Each structure stands twice: as structure tokens, then as C-alpha cells.
Amino acid sequence: MSTPAPSLPGGTWPLGDLTVTRFGYGAMQLAGPWVMGPPTDREGAVAVLRTAVDLGITHIDTSEAYGPRITNELIHEALHPYPESLHIATKVGATRDEQGGWPVARRPEDLRRQVEDNLKSLRLDALDLVNLRLGNAEGPQPGSLASAFETLAELQQKGLIRHLGVSNATAEQVTEAQSIAPIVCVQNMYNLAHRQDDRLIDHLATTGVAYVPFFPLGGFTPLQSAALSAVAARLEATPMSVALAWLLRRSPNILLIAGTSSTAHLRENIAGAGVSLSAEDLTELNEISR
Numbered sequence: 001m002s003t004p005a006p007s008l009p010g011g012t013w014p015l016g017d018l019t020v021t022r023f024g025y026g027a028m029q030l031a032g033p034w035v036m037g038p039p040t041d042r043e044g045a046v047a048v049l050r051t052a053v054d055l056g057i058t059h060i061d062t063s064e065a066y067g068p069r070i071t072n073e074l075i076h077e078a079l080h081p082y083p084e085s086l087h088i089a090t091k092v093g094a095t096r097d098e099q100g101g102w103p104v105a106r107r108p109e110d111l112r113r114q115v116e117d118n119l120k121s122l123r124l125d126a127l128d129l130v131n132l133r134l135g136n137a138e139g140p141q142p143g144s145l146a147s148a149f150e151t152l153a154e155l156q157q158k159g160l161i162r163h164l165g166v167s168n169a170t171a172e173q174v175t176e177a178q179s180i181a182p183i184v185c186v187q188n189m190y191n192l193a194h195r196q197d198d199r200l201i202d203h204l205a206t207t208g209v210a211y212v213p214f215f216p217l218g219g220f221t222p223l224q225s226a227a228l229s230a231v232a233a234r235l236e237a238t239p240m241s242v243a244l245a246w247l248l249r250r251s252p253n254i255l256l257i258a259g260t261s262s263t264a265h266l267r268e269n270i271a272g273a274g275v276s277l278s279a280e281d282l283t284e285l286n287e288i289s290r
């Protein structure tokens with residue numbers, strides 16, 4: 001008899017026909033500094049991925065651009081053959097240059113190659129979820145995504161991709177993508193201190209589309225706030241886990257892909273994200289972005 005997966009804060013969410021835990025894991029931080037090269041502690045990185053799955057996480061976010069190829073290789077090394085319940089989301093639309101930059105690569109031939117590369121490094125016949133990464137390091141930029149998204153929709157038709165999403169996208173680009181093919185998620189930057197997508201999140205919630213915030217803990221500049229620390233101290237939790245609890249509470253369609261290279265932080269984040277926030281806690285936390 002198989003052991004049931006431990007339940008995680010937030011429960012589950014349907015990404016199309018795939019069920020994932022709302023508490024997922026973002027693998028970007030497993031590569032070397034500034035997401036270039038291998039990790040200094042490869043065994044530690046493999047241990048984080050195995051711990052994530054052992055703790056019941058069924059949604060891992062990655063990209064062939066992380067390392068490049070490093071996080072996909074780590075995921076393969078740590079978890080292949082993948083449990084049936086595990087769903088790996090990846091993204092295409094940018095590559096890496098020698099300086100660690102993220103040059104845009106959204107021509108049809110670039111996207112086809114990136115999908116092939118992800119399939120190869122993850123050793124999969126089809127990718128569960130592919131996000132088209134738009135915009136640039138400054139954030140979402142206006143402009144049509146039609147040619148790029150049509151290419152991904154063709155690859156989906158061919159059976160190489162199960163579900164599509166967009167990342168770093170404007171609300172207009174979300175609508176344009178949906179006019180080409182169904183999307184199951186939008187992955188944009190959002191956290192307690194950066195709430196530019198509040199309206200988009202609420203709109204997506206009404207249509208059953210997931211919103212997956214990247215940099216949920218502030219990314220390369222982790223969240224620091226006296227109000228967050230005060231609420232965390234009152235709840236006897238860590239500030240990072242309270243930031244995650246707030247996201248889970250913010251909207252039912254929010255899925256977490258917080259990153260960490262530490263199994264201790266992963267356990268701490270899971271334990272604390274289940275904390276229950278009172279009306280007073282929420283008022284104080286909602287003040288942070290004002």
C-alpha cells in the first residue's frame with residue numbers, strides 16, 4: 001500500500017487536467033551564483049529537490065536557462081524516474097550569454113529548440129507546462145506575443161507540451177495569448193511589497209487560471225519589512241514563511257514556487273506557510289505595499 005503524500009499548506013489546484021500542490025518549489029536558486037554554472041554544493045541541491053518531493057510537493061518550476069541546463073540536470077539526477085504525481089513547469093523565450101545576461105530568444109526556431117532542449121535534459125516525452133517568458137529584466141513590456149505563442153500552440157498540438165502559460169506578461173498579453181490557445185497560468189513578479197498585479201490576480205481567479213508569483217520572497221533582494229517581522233514575531237513564525245502564508249491567503253489561484261537552496265529553509269517555509277493570519281495581521285501586512 002502506498003503512503004499518502006503529506007498535506008501541504010494551501011491544498012491543491014488544478015492546472016488544466018493536472019493536480020498540483022499550491023505549495024510548489026522554484027528550482028532557479030539551485031544553480032550557481034546569479035543562476036550561472038553549477039551549485040557549490042551539488043549533493044545539497046539534490047537533497048533539496050528530494051526533500052521537496054518527500055514532503056509532498058508536486059509542482060517544480062525550472063528553465064533550461066537556469067545554469068544554463070544546470071537545474072534541469074539536477075532535477076533529472078534527483079528525481080528521475082519522476083513520480084506520476086510530480087509536474088514540472090518550464091519556461092522558454094530567453095537564453096543565457098557568456099556574461100550571465102538573459103537575451104530574448106522568441107523566434108519560432110528558438111522556441112522549438114528550447115522545447116527540445118528541455119525535453120532532452122529533463123528526459124521527458126512531453127512537458128507538463130511551458131510558460132512563454134516575455135518582457136525583459138525591467139519587467140513586462142507591451143507588444144504582440146502572437147508569433148511566439150502560436151509556435152508553442154503548434155508544439156502543444158504535436159503533443160510535446162501539455163499546458164501553456166505566460167510569464168512576465170501584461171494583462172493585454174494574457175488576453176492575446178488566450179485568444180490563441182488556453183492558458184493555465186500566468187507567472188509574474190509579485191509579493192507582499194510588489195502588488196502591481198492585484199487586479200490581474202483577481203480577474204484570473206474568476207476564470208480558474210492560476211497566478212504563480214516569481215520572487216515571492218523578494219528574489220535576489222529578500223523582503224525586509226518591520227511590519228512583516230512584527231507580525232512574524234507575534235505568530236512565532238519566520239518572516240519568509242509569513243510572506244508565503246499571506247500569498248496563499250491572498251487568492252485561491254496563487255501557487256507558490258518559492259526558491260531555496262537549503263532543506264532547512266524549505267522545511268521552515270512549509271511549516272510556517274500554514275500559519276493562520278488574523279484580520280489584524282492582514283491589515284498590517286497589506287500596509288507594506290502602500
Ligand SMILES: NC(=O)c1ccc[n+]([C@@H]2O[C@H](COP(=O)([O-])OP(=O)(O)OC[C@H]3O[C@@H](n4cnc5c(N)ncnc54)[C@H](OP(=O)(O)O)[C@@H]3O)[C@@H](O)[C@H]2O)c1
Nearest residue numbers: 026027028061167214215216217218219258259260261265
Ligand atoms: N518567470 C520568470 O521570469 C522568473 C524570474 C525569476 C524567478 N522565477 C522562478 O521563481 C522562483 C522563485 O524565485 P526566486 O527563487 O528567485 O526568489 P524567492 O523565492 O523570492 O526567494 C528566494 C531567496 O529567498 C531565500 N529564502 C528562502 N527561504 C528562506 C528562509 N526561510 N529564510 C531566509 N531566506 C530564505 C533563498 O535563500 P536560501 O537559498 O539561502 O534559502 C533565496 O535567496 C524561481 O526559483 C524560479 O523558478 C521566474
